[in-house]
Amino acid sequence: MKLKTILRLLLSLFLVVLVGCTSRVDTTSTTELTDVSVETNHTQQNDDEKLGDKTLVxxxxxxxxxxxxxxxxxxxxRPIDKDGKExxxxxxxxxxxxxxxxxxAELNDSTKIGxxxxxxxxEEKDIDQNRFINTYETDxxxxxxxxxxQGEEMIYKxxxxxxxxxxxxxxxxxxxREITIETDQEISNQDKxxxxxxxxxxxxxDVNINTDGMGATLTLAGDFDFSHTDYRILINGSxxxxxxxxxxxxTNLFDEFLYYDGDDLGVTYTKSQSSFRVWAPIASEMKLTLYNGGDATKNDIYKxxxxxxxxxxxxxxxxxEDLHGKYYTYKVTNHGNTHEVVDPYAKSAGVNGRRGMILDLNTTDPLNWNLTTAKTFVEHEDAIIYELHxxxxxxHETSNVKDEYKGKFMAFTQEGTTYTNEDTGVTVTTGLDHIKxxxxxxxxxxxxxxxxxxDERRNDQFNWGYDPLNFNVPEGSYSTDPYNGEVRVNEFKQMVQSMHQNGIRVVMDVVYNHTGPTHDSNLNKLVPNYYYRIVDGHWSNGSGTGSETASERKMVRKFIVDSVVYWATEYKIDGFRFDLMALHDIETMNQVRAALDEIDPSIIVYGEGWTGGLTPLPWEQQVQKHHISQVPGVGVFNDDIREGLKSGFIQTGDRINDVKFGIVGAIDYYDPNNSNDQTYSDKYTWASDPQQSINYVTSHDNETLWDQIYNTAGHELESTRIQMQKLANSxxxxxxxxxxxxxxxxxxxTKDGEHNSYNLPDEINQLEWDRKAEYNYVFEYYKGLIKLRNEHxxxxxxxxxxxIEHFNFIHIETYSDSGEFEIIGYTLNNHAxxxxxxxxxxxxxxxxxxxxVDLAEYLDGTWNVVVDENTAGTEILDTVDADSITVAGHGTIIAYK
Structure with missing residues (x-):
């Protein structure tokens, strides 16, 4: 009770003083107030002056x-982040x-300085990290x-x-077992x-000190252990x-001691035994898990x-034992973290690719698979490529493909499909028959x-597919049974076989420059950060996806080469198109070409000669189109002719030189009629051989040609826009x-004007066969041009x-003041x-x-016209025996003698 009384008295006294102070501030004289205020302000001024005079040393x-x-x-x-100064x-x-x-004076009263x-x-930084100095404490x-x-992150006070x-x-x-070190001072055997x-x-x-004492050679008791995240070399515990x-x-060390050049990565299957080998050099533990099924949502572990x-x-x-039909994953432990991964060399997978599959690949071969070969093909320039999803x-319902085959590999095996427009009675081929x-x-x-x-479990999903998950496994959504990994392999082979039997070769679009997932990819879980390019701790984004792979590293290069070889041998693939090929190094693409040549030199290889963003891969190593001459037998998309055609020539006759460059196959070709009186090599040339120029005007990227023409010439009549489209691909x-x-x-x-339909629904992306019936005369024109190329x-x-020997551009004088800038003409001579x-x-x-066009000065004789603005092919449409010839607006003339 006594203590409580004392506490009450103290509290009362405190309140009296507090009230008294408050009353004093309100009623005191100016002097008294000034004394208090001056005292307070004096303290603040001293602090400011002290802060202002502060010097960082x-x-x-x-x-x-x-x-x-x-x-x-x-x-x-701090307090506010600002620009720096030297x-x-x-x-x-x-x-x-x-x-x-x-x-x-210099840093605006900073309290924290970078x-x-x-x-x-x-030119150089002492250490990579930014450091910060707090300026509160002074002497x-x-x-x-x-x-x-030097070289140390610590800031000492x-x-x-x-x-x-x-x-x-x-x-x-x-x-x-051997490391050499250099030191900043002499060391001796007394230093630890x-x-x-x-x-x-x-x-x-053992430690062997250098003769000058400025370093040593360290001999380890065992092999260097690569499994740690960080390493430190200390002297005297420093x-x-x-x-x-x-x-x-x-490093060469890593490649020398850890590069595996064997051909048995993945599963080697026999009926009596399956052997597994996976490359995971820094792992501390690895387990193989076998499953009865391929659905990762089920707990059906076999062993x-x-x-x-x-x-x-x-x-x-x-x-x-015989593991055919079982599924598997690896559980890998790196740096104390364990992850379940799918084998990068898996040959098939369960639904959604979450488990690899063990297969007797012989059981996946269609009937007469080993007797089926592609149509004879020798020169790469003989190819005419048709890009298709x-x-x-x-x-589309008008394909009249079986419902169970719609959108699947098996659609390519169904022959005899047609569509008939009931109003016009026009019947056209669809599907495989259309391609043929x-x-x-x-x-x-x-x-x-x-x-x-x-999601392979659903049938309403669409994507272009440029987000790889399992590189050596066919896509499950194109299979009639995505749950059974054996089915997708068999049906892919049936698709290839059907096209081969119909005289069509098959090119795969391959995407080795990035993966779908990055940090959580199978590759990164197996060997953290090895498969990717990383700059300043961040994933390099040269692909535009944030997960750019490092093809220059030997095991990444090996994986790419092994993969294309597998597709070419197991599935009889006839060509490969490399996405963003400039993200790959020249040595890798040369090895790809060499490996495929050993299988079949007629396999074509081409890709995009550009990147999707900045990359740390040195420019001189990139397979840019300007470097393609260093990769013989590999082609690149010719965006010069593409832009020349769709962004000028077909609308107005502009950009003639871009188009002419593509016409000669992007080679070093001298044209005396070039408006700049130069060789094309002064500005353009990059191909050493015509096969290196993939000539095109549109692909899956960006708008379709029809939509693009509408955007640039929508004011024109439809008939005029159709002529532009025919001219472009003529x-x-x-x-x-x-x-x-x-x-x-x-x-x-058409894709209704969409320029990036990579994940849009079928309504945008599908081929509409009723449109073929409506514009069948355009199809016939293309068909005639293809016949002409194939036969000549x-x-x-x-x-x-x-x-150079057989090709000549001709200088064209027309009956129009500006006509010479709107017409391209050339001849192919001497039975080329x-x-x-x-x-x-x-x-x-x-x-x-x-x-x-006035021909008298350059050409004479009788010409047989086989292509004009309406019809294309090899049959004679007209005979011209005159000094001039007329070419329709946005039209083509091809004639011979």
Whole structure:
């Protein structure tokens, strides 16, 4: 009770004082108030003055005393982040160099300052990390002193705890058991040297000090362990020379000791035994899990087996029983984290690709598979490519493909499908029969490997498929049974077999430059950060997807080469189109070409000669179109002729030189009639051979040609726009190189103006066969141009030398003041490439109105016209025996004698 009474009295006294103070402030005289106010303001002014006079003093030591051109970059981080400024070291002390920076004058009263020590104009940084200095604490001179040591992240506030003894400045891992180090000071046998992997001390058996004492050779008691995230080399327990485990990925050591060149990655199956081998060089543990089914939502484990570490970073397991039809995954432990992954070399998978499948691949072969071969094909320039999405071919009701085959691989096996317009009575072929009737040589399938973006359990999903999941597995949504991995393999083979039996070769669109998932991809879980390019701790985004693969690393390169070889041998694929091929290095693509040549030199390879964004892969290593001459036998899309045609020539006759460049196959060709009187090589040339130029005007990317023409010439009559469309691919189909057509362009395909339909519904993407019936005359025109190319080798010259020998642009004078800028004309001469026709004349008019071309000065004789603005083919439409010839607006003339 006494204590409570005292507390009440104290509380009452406090309240009296508080009330008294409040009353005093309200009623005191000005002087008294001023005294209080002055006292308070005086304190604030002193703080401000103290802060304003504050000076930051930075002491910096470089171990070998090389201070030339080293300076500081400082910026205000708090209270507000601001731009930075360069500062110089202005004096020296016993420690090293010194910089003094008055904070009020230079850094706006900063309370936290960012600091980078750099050389010159950002030629080099001392350390990669940004560091920060708090400026609250000052000494008696109102100064903030910090000490920095070369190569060390720590910021010291005094010298008391600073280790100034010898440090490791550089290291080299010479072999699995030998590391050499360099130091900033002499060392002796009295100095203790340690190598730590994570928290584990890696046993050093012997230390051999260099004769000059400025380093040593360390001999390890066992093989260097690559499984740690971080490594540190310490002397006398000092702050260590640190390096990331993944920094070793690009070293010769890593390749020498961990590159596996065997051909048995994945599963090697026999009826009595299945052997598993997976490359996971930094894993600490690996388990094989076998399942009865392929649905990852079910817990149906068959058995789990510990895998054994084997040679060159691989892990192995063998199961002595027939595992055909079982599914499997690996459980890999890296840096203490365990993940379940699908084998990158898996040959099939369960629904949605979450489990690999073990297969006796012989059981997946269709009847007479080994007797089925592709149509004979020798010269790559003989190809005519038709780009097609698997689902688009058959999903529309007018395809009249069986319902169970619509949107599937099996749609390519159904023959005899047609569509009839009941109002007009016009009947047209659909599906496979349409492709065969058109006469193209190669069907280019958009990604048909297993990709991540659709749910295979549903039948209403659409995606182009440029997000790879399992690179060596057919896509399950195109299978009639996505749950059974055996079915997708068999049906893919049936599709290929059917096209081969109908004289059509098959090209796969392959996407090795990125994966669908990145951090969570199977590849990254197996070997963290190895398969990808990483810049400053971030995934490089040269693909536009954030997951750019590193083809220059040997095991990534091996995976790409192994994969195309597998598709070419197991599925008899006849060509590969590489997405964003410039993200691959030149050596990788040369190895791809060489590996395929060993299988079949007629396999065609081409790709996009550009990237989707910035990449750390050096420019000179990229398979850009300008470097394609360094990759013989590989082609690139010719965006010069593409832009020339769709963005000028077919509408107005503009951009003639871009078009002419594509017509000669992008080679170094001199044209005396070029308006600039130059060789094309002065501005353009990149192909060493016509086959390296994939000539096209549209593909799956961007708008269809019909939609693009509508956007640029929608004011024109439909009949005029149709002539523009026919003109565009008249040029493509008669140019030197390899022509490439977007499926449906032959009947004015539309996507309702959508320029990026990668995930839009079937209503936008599907081929509408009633449209073919409506515009069948356009289809017949394309069909005639393809027949002309197939039957006349003059349009398929095989070398640069042949083009120069047999090809001539002609200088055209027309009866229009500006006509010479609107018409392209050339001849193919002297039975070019063994052609039956001695001379072929080709004229293209990009102008709105007809043009009469004066031929007298250059050509004479009787000409047989086989192509005009309405009809194309090899049959004679007209005979011209005159000094001039008339070409319709947006029209083509091809004649021979």
């Amino acid at each position: 930075i002491h910096y030591k470089r171990t070998n005393g090389d201070y030339d051109d080293w300076n500081l970059w400082l910026w205000q981080s 500062y110089s070291f202005t004096r020296s002390d016993d420690f090293g160099k010194v910089a003094r920076i008055p904070l009020k 600091i980078i020590v750099k050389k010159g104009d950002w 008696e001179n109102n100064e903030v002193h910090v000490w920095l040591l 005094n010298l008391d705890n600073m280790y100034l003894g010898p440090r490791v400045t550089a290291y080299t891992i010479n072999s699995l 040297i340690e190598l730590l992997g994570g928290l584990e001390n890696l046993d050093i058996r 702050t260590a020379k640190s390096f990331k485990g993944e920094s070793l990925y690009n 789990q087996i510990d895998m054994t570490k084997s040679l060159k970073g691989t892990w192995v397991a063998t199961v002595d 698997v689902r688009d071919l058959s999903i 009737e058109l006469g193209i040589t190669h069907v280019h399938l958009l990604p048909a490997f297993d990709y991540a973006s659709v 040029v493509v189909l008669t140019s030197q190189g390899i022509p490439f057509l977007h499926a449906g362009v032959d009947f004015l395909r 080798p003059a349009f398929r010259l095989n070398t640069r030398e042949e083009v 490439n063994g052609d039956d026709w001695e001379t072929i004349l080709v004229l293209f008019n990009g102008n709105d109105t007809e043009r009469t």
